[in-house]
Amino acid sequence: MRFYSTNRTAPEVDLAGALLQGQAPDKGLYMPRTLPSLSPELLARARDLSYPELAAHILGLYAEGVFSHEELEEICQDAYNYPVPVEQVDGKGHLLRLDRGPTASFKDFAARFMGRALGRLVRARGKELLVLTATSGDTGSAVAHAFLGVESIRVVVLFPRHEVSDRQRRQMTTLGGNIATLALDAKFDDCQALVKQAFADPDLSNLGLTSANSINIGRLLPQSVYYVHAAARLADVAGGEQVVFCVPSGNFGNLMGGLLAMHMGLPVARFVVATNANDEVPRFLDTGRYEKIVPSLKCISNAMNVGHPSNLARIIDLYGGWMDEQGALKEQPDLDRLRRDLYAVSIDDERTRRAIVNTYHRHGALLEPHGAVGWAGLEDFLSACPQQSHMPAISLETAHPAKFPEEIRALIGIDPELPESMAGLDTRPEHHRGLPPDYTAFKDFLISEYRT
Numbered sequence: 001m002r003f004y005s006t007n008r009t010a011p012e013v014d015l016a017g018a019l020l021q022g023q024a025p026d027k028g029l030y031m032p033r034t035l036p037s038l039s040p041e042l043l044a045r046a047r048d049l050s051y052p053e054l055a056a057h058i059l060g061l062y063a064e065g066v067f068s069h070e071e072l073e074e075i076c077q078d079a080y081n082y083p084v085p086v087e088q089v090d091g092k093g094h095l096l097r098l099d100r101g102p103t104a105s106f107k108d109f110a111a112r113f114m115g116r117a118l119g120r121l122v123r124a125r126g127k128e129l130l131v132l133t134a135t136s137g138d139t140g141s142a143v144a145h146a147f148l149g150v151e152s153i154r155v156v157v158l159f160p161r162h163e164v165s166d167r168q169r170r171q172m173t174t175l176g177g178n179i180a181t182l183a184l185d186a187k188f189d190d191c192q193a194l195v196k197q198a199f200a201d202p203d204l205s206n207l208g209l210t211s212a213n214s215i216n217i218g219r220l221l222p223q224s225v226y227y228v229h230a231a232a233r234l235a236d237v238a239g240g241e242q243v244v245f246c247v248p249s250g251n252f253g254n255l256m257g258g259l260l261a262m263h264m265g266l267p268v269a270r271f272v273v274a275t276n277a278n279d280e281v282p283r284f285l286d287t288g289r290y291e292k293i294v295p296s297l298k299c300i301s302n303a304m305n306v307g308h309p310s311n312l313a314r315i316i317d318l319y320g321g322w323m324d325e326q327g328a329l330k331e332q333p334d335l336d337r338l339r340r341d342l343y344a345v346s347i348d349d350e351r352t353r354r355a356i357v358n359t360y361h362r363h364g365a366l367l368e369p370h371g372a373v374g375w376a377g378l379e380d381f382l383s384a385c386p387q388q389s390h391m392p393a394i395s396l397e398t399a400h401p402a403k404f405p406e407e408i409r410a411l412i413g414i415d416p417e418l419p420e421s422m423a424g425l426d427t428r429p430e431h432h433r434g435l436p437p438d439y440t441a442f443k444d445f446l447i448s449e450y451r452t
């Protein structure tokens, strides 16, 4: 399988090249040249396969010549050692809980695959890697946990000091070892911009930089798997029975995983795309004009406070258009098809809070702010498009409520139970340093700490 750049000038690479480079040299994002098909046999078996088995089969479609099936099975057995429950909430409405991994967000799915895959590639090549990651809340901890102790790989995480919850911060700052964390008085988008600038800086080219943000294709492919897993539990997917998914979205990597699954043949009638008040994508689908939101708005679903999602360039590419790395729309995608596949809606904090309260009192289901944006978006869709309401609908719960105890306590007066993986978190010592939000300071830090 070859991967091309959305900016169309960088040479094509295989999966190893795409994983190791992160962003393509022309600043585009890697995309698979052809989308493999989920065979009817695989779809028919999906319900009976364990999650790691299903993941190894699907990822194997992209990894030919890079990882053998046995290697992928090993990676996936090791990475996916936690449950992936699909819960019925109300009639056709379900929740896919993606919060049972070690850092209690869906980012564990991709980060744990990437850490193991990159670890193997680096061992085989004998070249050190420096992984740079900007986080709006959950990527940093998932990546830090997934890469902790991996030989020859070091990780630097940049986070917006005032926009992550206490527990989100502690999950990344209490590790130490090969993980460095930098707190910036800035927005997530500023952190992401610094990381992108470092990749493009020829002075840093000898540091072996790569990205563990969702600009790296390794962060997307594993996110196709749970869509197949969940749909196969609720519908006869081999017979073409359709489902609806609702995806709370910020940088649109999660949605991109779902779109890949759909374009590989999973029968999905519609993706409901729910953003918080950062509504640049719903507005784009509405008007065909794209405008970033600068600076991004601060909402309680903090991991979705993104004013210019980096994966939008991939979605536009998948639908025949071209968006460059600045967010300029150079060629319009097929908007009619995009609107047929996606129903986009923006949910503000007030509706998010109401969804947390209502789903708890009406259905006994505890949501955190991101999952609540999704659930509210699904309700919006079901009343706007009743003709699609007869099929199973699956809303993704992307984090565990215990990551946001202050909000939950204020709204419904309970303390979400702490998952085992987070026990002891509140008292471990933290290590992080502050960094001014300017590129020179960041570059000096990288050179003084990591130049060999």
Ligand SMILES: *Cc1c(COP(=O)(O)O)cnc(C)c1O
Residues within 6 Å of the ligand: 105, 106, 107, 137, 138, 139, 214, 248, 249, 250, 251, 252, 253, 254, 255, 303, 304, 370, 371, 398, 399
């Ligand atoms: C990262 C994150 C999101 C947004 O996912 P994208 O792939 O960036 O759209 C939603 N919810 C939670 C809890 C997250 O950590």
